[in-house]
Amino acid sequence: MWSQLVTIWRVFVHLFDKKDTVQYPEQKPYLAPRYRGRIVLTRDPDGDERCVACNLCAVACPVDCIALQKTEDEDGRWRPAFFRINFSRCIMCGLCEEACPTYAIQLTPDVEMCEYERKNLVYEKEHLTIDGQGKYPGYSFYRKAGIAIKGKAKGEADQEKPPVDVRSLLP
Amino acid sequence: MVQIFIDKQAYEVSEGQNLLQACLSLKLNLPYFCWHPAMGSVGACRQCAVTQYKDEADTRGKMIVACMTPVEEGMRVSLNGPDETHFREQVIAALMTHHPHDCPVCAEGGECHLQDMTVMTGHYARQFKGRKTSFNNQYLGPLIKHEMNRCITCFRCVRFYRDYAGGDDLSAQASKNHLYFGRQSDGVLESEFAGNLVEVCPTGVFTDKPFGDHYSRKWDMQAAPSICQHCSVGCNISLSERYGSVRRATNRFDAHLNGYFLCDRGRYGFDFVNSPARCQQIRLRGKPARWQDEQLQDMLGSSGRWIGVGSSHASLEDNFALQQLVGAENFCPGLDDAQPALMKLHGEILQQYPMASLAEMEQADAVLILGEDINRSAPRMALAVRQALLNKARDKVESLKVPRWQDAAVRQVLPDNPVPLIWFGYGESELQSRALVQCLCDDQEAARQGFLLAGLLSEEAPVPQTGQASQQSSQAAEILKNARNPLLIGGWSAGNPALLAALANIRKALGDKARLAIAAPEMNSVGLSLLIQSGYLTQGAVKEALEQEPVNLLVLDHQSQASQSVLTLLVKKARQTVRLGLLEQEGSQDALLPVAAFSECSGSAINYQGRVQSWQPASKMTGDCMPGWQWLVHLARMQQRPLADVEDLGQLRHKLAQCHGQLGDVWRTDPHQPAVAQQPPRYSGRTAMLANQTVHEPKPYQEPQAPYRQSMEGVDTRKCPTRPMPYSWWPGWNSNQSVHKFQDEYRGPALPGQTRSVAFAHFESSCWFKWRPQWSDREQVGYRILPLKQIFGSDGLSLKAPAIEELHERAQLWMTPQLADKLGMQAGQWVQCDDQPLWMQAGLSEQVPEGCLLAYVPADEALPVTSCERFAVADLQQAEAIEQQHQGRMEGVRERRQTRQSWLLHQDEFIPIRFVEGLN
Numbered sequence A: 001m002w003s004q005l006v007t008i009w010r011v012f013v014h015l016f017d018k019k020d021t022v023q024y025p026e027q028k029p030y031l032a033p034r035y036r037g038r039i040v041l042t043r044d045p046d047g048d049e050r051c052v053a054c055n056l057c058a059v060a061c062p063v064d065c066i067a068l069q070k071t072e073d074e075d076g077r078w079r080p081a082f083f084r085i086n087f088s089r090c091i092m093c094g095l096c097e098e099a100c101p102t103y104a105i106q107l108t109p110d111v112e113m114c115e116y117e118r119k120n121l122v123y124e125k126e127h128l129t130i131d132g133q134g135k136y137p138g139y140s141f142y143r144k145a146g147i148a149i150k151g152k153a154k155g156e157a158d159q160e161k162p163p164v165d166v167r168s169l170l171p
Numbered sequence B: 001m002v003q004i005f006i007d008k009q010a011y012e013v014s015e016g017q018n019l020l021q022a023c024l025s026l027k028l029n030l031p032y033f034c035w036h037p038a039m040g041s042v043g044a045c046r047q048c049a050v051t052q053y054k055d056e057a058d059t060r061g062k063m064i065v066a067c068m069t070p071v072e073e074g075m076r077v078s079l080n081g082p083d084e085t086h087f088r089e090q091v092i093a094a095l096m097t098h099h100p101h102d103c104p105v106c107a108e109g110g111e112c113h114l115q116d117m118t119v120m121t122g123h124y125a126r127q128f129k130g131r132k133t134s135f136n137n138q139y140l141g142p143l144i145k146h147e148m149n150r151c152i153t154c155f156r157c158v159r160f161y162r163d164y165a166g167g168d169d170l171s172a173q174a175s176k177n178h179l180y181f182g183r184q185s186d187g188v189l190e191s192e193f194a195g196n197l198v199e200v201c202p203t204g205v206f207t208d209k210p211f212g213d214h215y216s217r218k219w220d221m222q223a224a225p226s227i228c229q230h231c232s233v234g235c236n237i238s239l240s241e242r243y244g245s246v247r248r249a250t251n252r253f254d255a256h257l258n259g260y261f262l263c264d265r266g267r268y269g270f271d272f273v274n275s276p277a278r279c280q281q282i283r284l285r286g287k288p289a290r291w292q293d294e295q296l297q298d299m300l301g302s303s304g305r306w307i308g309v310g311s312s313h314a315s316l317e318d319n320f321a322l323q324q325l326v327g328a329e330n331f332c333p334g335l336d337d338a339q340p341a342l343m344k345l346h347g348e349i350l351q352q353y354p355m356a357s358l359a360e361m362e363q364a365d366a367v368l369i370l371g372e373d374i375n376r377s378a379p380r381m382a383l384a385v386r387q388a389l390l391n392k393a394r395d396k397v398e399s400l401k402v403p404r405w406q407d408a409a410v411r412q413v414l415p416d417n418p419v420p421l422i423w424f425g426y427g428e429s430e431l432q433s434r435a436l437v438q439c440l441c442d443d444q445e446a447a448r449q450g451f452l453l454a455g456l457l458s459e460e461a462p463v464p465q466t467g468q469a470s471q472q473s474s475q476a477a478e479i480l481k482n483a484r485n486p487l488l489i490g491g492w493s494a495g496n497p498a499l500l501a502a503l504a505n506i507r508k509a510l511g512d513k514a515r516l517a518i519a520a521p522e523m524n525s526v527g528l529s530l531l532i533q534s535g536y537l538t539q540g541a542v543k544e545a546l547e548q549e550p551v552n553l554l555v556l557d558h559q560s561q562a563s564q565s566v567l568t569l570l571v572k573k574a575r576q577t578v579r580l581g582l583l584e585q586e587g588s589q590d591a592l593l594p595v596a597a598f599s600e601c602s603g604s605a606i607n608y609q610g611r612v613q614s615w616q617p618a619s620k621m622t623g624d625c626m627p628g629w630q631w632l633v634h635l636a637r638m639q640q641r642p643l644a645d646v647e648d649l650g651q652l653r654h655k656l657a658q659c660h661g662q663l664g665d666v667w668r669t670d671p672h673q674p675a676v677a678q679q680p681p682r683y684s685g686r687t688a689m690l691a692n693q694t695v696h697e698p699k700p701y702q703e704p705q706a707p708y709r710q711s712m713e714g715v716d717t718r719k720c721p722t723r724p725m726p727y728s729w730w731p732g733w734n735s736n737q738s739v740h741k742f743q744d745e746y747r748g749p750a751l752p753g754q755t756r757s758v759a760f761a762h763f764e765s766s767c768w769f770k771w772r773p774q775w776s777d778r779e780q781v782g783y784r785i786l787p788l789k790q791i792f793g794s795d796g797l798s799l800k801a802p803a804i805e806e807l808h809e810r811a812q813l814w815m816t817p818q819l820a821d822k823l824g825m826q827a828g829q830w831v832q833c834d835d836q837p838l839w840m841q842a843g844l845s846e847q848v849p850e851g852c853l854l855a856y857v858p859a860d861e862a863l864p865v866t867s868c869e870r871f872a873v874a875d876l877q878q879a880e881a882i883e884q885q886h887q888g889r890m891e892g893v894r895e896r897r898q899t900r901q902s903w904l905l906h907q908d909e910f911i912p913i914r915f916v917e918g919l920n
């Protein structure tokens, strides 16, 4: 009997708590930057596409909703020839972001992705790519990688010595 | 068998191996780099370190490298103790100090042995804080890409390239942290086995260039067990597909044939399936047509005599269907006049003796090569013979109590312990240069000497009336008599059946200790040998028939200009011609039915040994393409001929086995076995790759009762050990090294699913072949022209692969320097023979027999003469024009490659979905 009375009292007191429910959509809740919503492809500090078409996001995706094809440009960079995410399958798990070695693919706090037609949820590269660097500013994969691209010859990456002279007798 | 203790557990392993091999055979995970099952041990990388204990009481033990230690009775080692685990982790840590941060943009990623081994040792964080060494790359030709930064200095590449395959333009340069593996300077790698570097190198230093242009990760590719289509060896390959196009061919381990290596024609030649020149549409008199068109139906259904021309480039099933449709009396096995006789003889010999597999060839202790340049006509066979040449050295080191797999020791004693190689023939090649006994002669003389050699070995052997055994023949007789395992090799290249007969006689004279191998030109030449046992039409007979009555021609695709020109003549005389075309060709056939390539449908072929091998489709058919046999069944229905009742491939094969009893149950699959999934377990993108066309994921198309599924729905290859594997993968072993998880030992018992039947029962007692005078006494004037082959160029099918077209050799005419002097010619000049339009580049060589010239003519050109008297040398202007024409062609190749590339990329995005259920 006593415990029931206590319960009723506690429920009553809750009536005067601060409200968590907001009047969505007029009022929007705060979502942290790390919130897992719509996926974007970001650019490196120089404004170039970050994605190198390594396929790691695709293989990490548990519902297999990322498809892409690698191509190589004149400048020696690997790029996706196409990059497609079928959001009607995506479960916003964020595994692709975890897998991405270049910080290219990122989840954003935008969760408003409703459509009447499923096919409108199929996003191609041009729909996914944003102009900024997203959550991880300052990182450029090609500055770390050993392959030569236009504007960065062998030995010019971070932490690299100039190319070896194979003909030299010095060790 | 000996007993050894690994981590205190007792195991039985077979003697003579090293500890690393034993551990891997026991399916234990022990990391390694420099050891390779086919190349033995050198102990360069120290990655396979384990601790060995003296006895049970010993607790400290000492560190040894497993690959350099033979297994011994009662040996005690530990793989997983703290010391050796730490040591191995530190070896990786050291290798990684200068390794670039490349995995995402490395074509090796996902099938990298270095990645696998790093994970296996548990090394994960970089401890080195200094700056990394970097290297400049080299241009190594259109087949291989070089990215030197990724090297871990395991030395496998040079050991393969120089020691195993005999190349000499790749070497280890500089020292210590500057060690560099490359050529003296930029340039195309010369060895025809260079492509194997892609698989031999455990890292991404050497990668497959054409594949890199249209790349996909290994885990993303649907693979199928397949068979190389470019020579009669029939190496086992694995074809990989993504988004509807075939991406690459890799070696598929086969204990009998290719083992771990392919030749470059096989590795890169498959690319013809992606050629824009592929026939995709039904055509009627050059215009696109539909199957329902009345005109077409009338033409195809027309009664009257049909003559079928088969092709050794087409599958056994297609040829058989054609033969059934038109009847054996109307079936011509090909348009090369010399071939039917060779086919017949090859079949006869196969009925008398089994032929050596490549694995058996590697056991030989004396080799006779009679008038065949296997380096060019069956490259992988030449590589096997090269390995046989080590056998005496291996015996020698063994007698000195050093194990046979101590590669460095074997190479040390090699110069003093050569395996005798006897060479009768012409032309320069790698094997010719290593011959101990050499006789420079043309094919006729080689055959004659072969017969005389048989006569020296056995009194009963028939010998030609004229001619005397040369000194080399008597030497050869001596060597072969004393050998334990002599190997006899010949082939069809010279177009002379006498060579085959001579070899068969030598085989009979030597008895069962000798092994025989005869290289045929095309992947299914021997298949036709089987089919024509019941009679056939020669090309001449076809011509005659066409002249006498109105005849309809039904032709399978031919891939050489020589056959093409013959066909053009026949087409003119025929009432109408229907071609089952794979690739677009000039010439006017009345109807063209596009056939599926070997990557798109199942089929079989018979290799030089008579072994029946089948392939599975890796991708789906596009356009109007259908398998050749299926078109033929439709035709049979329209014409109400036999074959009309065939519903599927199984029934056709059943019929084939009925006609040729020995084929028995080659194709029988166990219906209770689950189907094998062709897609790896981590195949990605399934719910997105078609989403731009439809979001309703279509059900994957499935052939009823097929043993393979083009989807993930089936057991993975590890769980169906009786079927050939589509791809090789094992948890923790993503690279091709995973194959050891499927095999007992290197070249030990065959992998499951690889004991294939032999199409020729060796039931007939052997007989002596008689010498026929017409084999050597052909009338001729002027110089005899002997045919020469090249790896890239002699096979018309692979020539349609852009990378190979870029490398293909132009026509050549070789002569002795003396003759050149006499004719006033110089090396490099362009020459015409008699009035033939073909320009050939003159070359000087001592390896040209007296009174002969050696002509190499690429498959897309023809030189329809066998001798010539007059020569025309190109003047400056003409030479320039020839050069320009060539430049133009190369330009065209590059352009076509570009357009093809963008076309393929477009296809990736909009996958042709004709055969996917649930959409139509």
Ligand code: SF4
Pocket (backbone or CB within 6 Å): A050, A051, A052, A053, A054, A055, A056, A057, A058, A068, A096, A099, A100, A101, A102, A103, A104, A105, B104
């Ligand atoms: S993981 Fe990152 S870099 Fe790799 S394909 Fe995906 S988005 Fe591109």
Ligand code: SF4
Pocket (backbone or CB within 6 Å): B099, B100, B101, B102, B103, B104, B106, B107, B108, B109, B110, B112, B113, B114, B115, B150, B202, B203, B204, B205
């Ligand atoms: S070789 Fe292997 S470890 Fe090195 S970058 Fe390539 S994939 Fe990565």
Ligand code: SF4
Pocket (backbone or CB within 6 Å): B150, B151, B152, B153, B154, B155, B156, B157, B158, B181, B200, B201, B202, B203, B205, B206
């Ligand atoms: S290039 Fe490859 S095979 Fe050669 S030493 Fe380096 S890692 Fe080994």
Ligand code: SF4
Pocket (backbone or CB within 6 Å): B228, B229, B230, B231, B232, B233, B234, B235, B258, B262, B263, B264, B265, B266, B267, B378, B379, B380, B381
């Ligand atoms: S040897 Fe012949 S069958 Fe083998 S890979 Fe080369 S071309 Fe193909």
Ligand code: FES
Pocket (backbone or CB within 6 Å): B020, B031, B032, B033, B034, B035, B042, B043, B044, B045, B046, B047, B048, B049, B065, B066, B067, B068
């Ligand atoms: S594999 Fe044993 S030392 Fe390299």
